[in-house]
Amino acid sequence: MPLTNLTGIARSDGDPRVEQKGPSSMSSADRLARALGWFSIGLGITELVAPGRIARALGLDDKAGLIRAYGVRELASAIPTLSVDKPLGLAARIGGDALDLATLATGLHRDNPKRGNAAIAIALVAGITLLDILAYTGVKAVHRRDPHSGERDYSDRSGLPRGPQASRGLARGDFDIPPDYRAEGQTADAVPHLVA
Amino acid sequence: MKALVWHGKEDIRYDTVSDPSIENPRDAIIKVTSCAICGSDLHLFHNLIPAMLPGDIMGHETMGEVVEVGSAAKDSLKKGDRVVIPFTIQCGECDQCRRGNFSVCQRTNRKGGLGDKAFGHRTAGLFGYTHLTGGYPGGQAEYLRVPFADTTHIKVPDGIEDEKLLFLSDILPTGWQAAVQADIQPGDTVAVWGCGPVGQMTIRSAILLGAEQVIGIDHLPERLSMAAAAGAITINFEEESVVERLNELTGGEGPHKCIDAVGTESHVNLGQPDTLIDRAKQMLMVENDRPHVLREMIYVCRPAGVISIIGVYLGLVDKIPMGQAMNKGLTFRMAQAHVPRWTGDLLRRIEDGQIDPSFVITHKVDLSQGPEMYATFRDKADGCIKVMLQP
Numbered sequence: 340m341p342l343t344n345l346t347g348i349a350r351s352d353g354d355p356r357v358e359q360k361g362p363s364s365m366s367s368a369d370r371l372a373r374a375l376g377w378f379s380i381g382l383g384i385t386e387l388v389a390p391g392r393i394a395r396a397l398g399l400d401d402k403a404g405l406i407r408a409y410g411v412r413e414l415a416s417a418i419p420t421l422s423v424d425k426p427l428g429l430a431a432r433i434g435g436d437a438l439d440l441a442t443l444a445t446g447l448h449r450d451n452p453k454r455g456n457a458a459i460a461i462a463l464v465a466g467i468t469l470l471d472i473l474a475y476t477g478v479k480a481v482h483r484r485d486p487h488s489g490e491r492d493y494s495d496r497s498g499l500p501r502g503p504q505a506s507r508g509l510a511r512g513d514f515d516i517p518p519d520y521r522a523e524g525q526t527a528d529a530v531p532h533l534v535a
Numbered sequence: 536m537k538a539l540v541w542h543g544k545e546d547i548r549y550d551t552v553s554d555p556s557i558e559n560p561r562d563a564i565i566k567v568t569s570c571a572i573c574g575s576d577l578h579l580f581h582n583l584i585p586a587m588l589p590g591d592i593m594g595h596e597t598m599g600e601v602v603e604v605g606s607a608a609k610d611s612l613k614k615g616d617r618v619v620i621p622f623t624i625q626c627g628e629c630d631q632c633r634r635g636n637f638s639v640c641q642r643t644n645r646k647g648g649l650g651d652k653a654f655g656h657r658t659a660g661l662f663g664y665t666h667l668t669g670g671y672p673g674g675q676a677e678y679l680r681v682p683f684a685d686t687t688h689i690k691v692p693d694g695i696e697d698e699k700l701l702f703l704s705d706i707l708p709t710g711w712q713a714a715v716q717a718d719i720q721p722g723d724t725v726a727v728w729g730c731g732p733v734g735q736m737t738i739r740s741a742i743l744l745g746a747e748q749v750i751g752i753d754h755l756p757e758r759l760s761m762a763a764a765a766g767a768i769t770i771n772f773e774e775e776s777v778v779e780r781l782n783e784l785t786g787g788e789g790p791h792k793c794i795d796a797v798g799t800e801s802h803v804n805l806g807q808p809d810t811l812i813d814r815a816k817q818m819l820m821v822e823n824d825r826p827h828v829l830r831e832m833i834y835v836c837r838p839a840g841v842i843s844i845i846g847v848y849l850g851l852v853d854k855i856p857m858g859q860a861m862n863k864g865l866t867f868r869m870a871q872a873h874v875p876r877w878t879g880d881l882l883r884r885i886e887d888g889q890i891d892p893s894f895v896i897t898h899k900v901d902l903s904q905g906p907e908m909y910a911t912f913r914d915k916a917d918g919c920i921k922v923m924l925q926p
C-alpha cells in the first residue's frame with residue numbers, strides 16, 4: 340500500500356487525499372543521486388559488518404581493515420549524497436570510486452586465485468563510477484543558478500508608487516508602533532536630570 | 536482537483552487529489568484564483584521541519600472566491616465573496632486572539648497535543664505546514680477548505696488585481712510586523728538580513744515607518760538591486776564584511792535595529808566558516824538550524840538595540856552568543872506573523888497607493904508548473920524572487 344494511503348489515517352474526512360500522482364520536482368538526476376546515496380549506505384554497512392568475507396572473496400585477505408575503513412567512507416559520503424547538497428556527496432563518491440578501483444587493481448596479479456572475482460568487482464565499480472559521474476554532472480546542470488541570474492536588474496521595482504523619498508515615514512502620519520511593540524527605552528524622557 | 540503535494544525531501548508533485556469538503560460549521564471552501572510559494576515552503580521542501588507526511592498539500596499564501604459556506608460562518612461570509620486567506624488560522628475568541636497574538640491562537644491547532652509536546656504550548660493552526668501546527672491542507676491547489684472561516688479571511692474589494700492583494704496572506708504583514716516589532720523610530724538605522732520576498736517587504740515597511748537609513752544584506756545581486764529600488768543601501772556579504780560595513784555606515788555604533796529575514800537556512804559559504812560547521816551538524820542531526828545571521832546581528836547591533844526575528848527557526852541552535860546579547864542589553868522580538876492584526880491597515884495602504892506589493896513577483900505561471908518552480912525558487916535560478924501560481 341502506498342505511504343500516501345497509509346498516512347491517510349492522519350487526515351480528517353474533509354481533507355483531500357491523493358488520487359493520482361503527477362509530475363515531481365525531482366529530476367532524473369536527483370533520483371539517480373538518491374539511489375546512489377542509498378546504495379552507499381547498503382555497501383557501507385556490508386563493508387563494516389563483513390570486511391573479512393569481502394576481502395577473501397576478492398583474494399585480498401590482508402585488506403580487511405582497509406575495507407572496513409572504506410565502509411566508513413561510504414557512509415560518510417552517503418550523508419551528503421542523500422542531503423540537499425548532493426554534488427558534495429557525489430564528488431566524495433567519485434573520489435571513493437577511484438580508491439576502490441586502485442585497491443581492486445592490486446587483486447588482478449597472476450598469483451591471486453580469486454582474480455576473476457576482482458575483475459568482476461572492477462567492472463562493477465567502473466559502472467557505478469559512471470553512474471556517479473552522470474548523477475554529479477546531472478544535478479549540477481539541473482540546479483545551476485544560471486550565470487545571468489545575477490545580471491537581472493530589478494532597480495525599477497520600488498513597490499512604493501510615490502517613490503522612495505516621498506514614501507519615507509508616510510505611514511507615520513496615521514500609525515504609531517502599538518504600545519505592546521514598543522521596545523526601546525526612551526532614556527531622555529525617563530531620566531531628564533541626567534541628560535540635561 | 537489538482538494540488539501541489541509534498542511527498543518527501545525535494546519531492547513536490549502536481550497530483551490529482553479529492554476535493555475538500557466542509558466538515559465543521561465554521562468552515563468555508565474557496566476556489567483559489569492565485570497562490571504563491573514562500574521561503575517557508577523551502578524549509579518543508581528541504582524536509583527540515585519535522586512532522587510532515589507524504590500526501591500533505593502545500594501552500595499558505597492563497598486567495599480566491601468563496602464557493603461554499605458552513606452554517607456557522609454565514610454571518611460573515613457568503614458565496615462569491617473575494618477573500619485573501621491569512622496563513623494563520625484564528626478562532627478570534629481565545630485569550631491570545633483577543634490580544635492580537637493570532638499566530639499563537641490556542642484553539643485552531645487540531646493536533647494541539649503534538650504542538651504542546653514540541654513547543655511547550657500549542658500554537659495556531661497553519662495552512663500547508665507541519666502536523667505540529669495542525670497539518671491543515673494548504674492552498675497551492677484549486678480549492679481550499681478554510682477552517683474557522685468566519686474569522687480566518689480578509690475580504691478584499693473587486694477592481695484591484697490579485698497581484699496586489701495576494702501578499703496580504705503572508706509576506707506583506709510579515710515584513711510589516713518585522714519592522715513594527717523592531718520598534719522603528721524616525722532617525723533609526725535599520726539593517727535587514729536577507730533580501731528575499733520577506734526582506735523586500737520588510738525594507739518597504741521600514742521606509743514607510745520612517746527609518747532614516749535602511750540597509751539590505753544579501754549575496755544575490757538581483758535581489759540587492761530590488762532592495763536598492765526602495766532606497767535601501769545594500770551590502771553583498773560575499774564581497775564585503777557585513778560587520779565592518781554596518782559599523783562604517785553608523786559611525787562605528789552599529790544599527791539601532793537588526794532584522795533577520797533569512798532564518799534557518801543561512802547561505803553556506805567559505806567566507807562564513809560557521810555556516811559550514813552548522814551545515815555538517817545539520818546533516819548529522821545534532822543541530823536543527825544554521826543561525827549565522829543571529830550571531831552576526833547580536834555582534835553588530837548597537838547596545839540597547841532591538842533584534843527582530845521574522846525568519847523562521849526550527850529547533851535547537853548552537854553557539855548563540857548570549858553573553859554579548861545580555862551585556863549589550865539587547866531586546867529580542869520574534870514571531871510567526873500575527874497576520875490579521877495588520878491586514879486592515881495594510882489593505883488601506885494598498886488602496887491608497889502607498890505600497891504596491893506586486894513588485895516582488897518575478898514568475899507568474901500555471902499551478903501545473905509548481906513542481907519545477909519549487910526548484911527554480913530554491914536554486915535562485917532565472918532571477919527568481921517570488922513565484923505566483925494560478926490554477
Ligand SMILES: NC(=O)c1ccc[n+]([C@@H]2O[C@H](COP(=O)([O-])OP(=O)(O)OC[C@H]3O[C@@H](n4cnc5c(N)ncnc54)[C@H](O)[C@@H]3O)[C@@H](O)[C@H]2O)c1
Pocket residue numbers: 573574575576577578705706709728729730731732733734752753754755758772796797798799800801802827828844845846847848870871872920
Ligand atoms: N515569521 C513569519 O511569519 C514568516 C512568514 C513568511 C516567511 N518567513 C520566513 O522568512 C524567511 C525568508 O523568507 P523568504 O520568502 O524571503 O525566503 P528566501 O529564501 O527567498 O530569502 C532568503 C534570503 O536570505 C538570503 N541569505 C541567506 N543567507 C544570508 C546571510 N547570511 N545574510 C544575508 N542574507 C542571507 C538569501 O540569499 C535569500 O535571498 C524564511 O525563513 C521564511 O520561512 C517567516
Ligand SMILES: [Zn+2]
Pocket residue numbers: 573574575576595596622705706
Ligand atoms: Zn510564508
Ligand SMILES: [Zn+2]
Pocket residue numbers: 625626627628629630631632633639640641642643
Ligand atoms: Zn484564538
